[in-house]
Amino acid sequence: MVQAGGEATMDMLLLICNKILQTGVWPKPWTQSLVITLPKKGNLKLCQNYCTISLISHLSKVMLKVILNGLKPEAENIIAEEQAGFRPDANKYSVLKRALLKAFGKSQAQRDNELLNLNGLGDRKPTALLRKINALNEDPQSLKRALFLSNLPADIRSILAVLGLQIISNV
Known part of the structure; x- marks a missing residue:
């Protein structure tokens, strides 16, 4: 949708995203999501046999990705090296090996x-x-x-x- 709108749409989206970052106020449709329950196998009278998904606006996803990319460098400074599970590019086996060698080597x-x-x-x-x-x-x-x-x-x-x-x- 955004790509089909061309450069004018991209410029407008950039303007809206910058305004959100400056003011902290999001457009109302971007803050709403539709929660859908999907049945799993088993007795459907039990809540644990359902999973939920949340459908949000595509433009909201774009803005959330911008915010996430801005927070990543700060999070890297806060998260300990041992928390490799929270780092998508971390080699979990190398981290575990270093921790074990540090503790027992x-x-x-x-x-x-x-x-x-x-x-x-x-x-x-x-x-x-x-x-x-x-x-x-x-x-x-x-x-x-x-x-x-x-x-x-x-x-x-x-x-x-x-x-x-x-x-x-x-x-």
């Missing part, structure tokens, strides 16, 4: 410490040792910092700890 500092304290092959094959090293070394920068800090005198390490490692973050 080793921290990067623990992995770096384990990597620095590896005691040779032991009874492992060289390829098994290499896999272990690669698994522990996810963040090479973190390993460099840990190695650098482990070779500093204790008094310097304590000073850097107080400063929050800001000085060596660029190392």
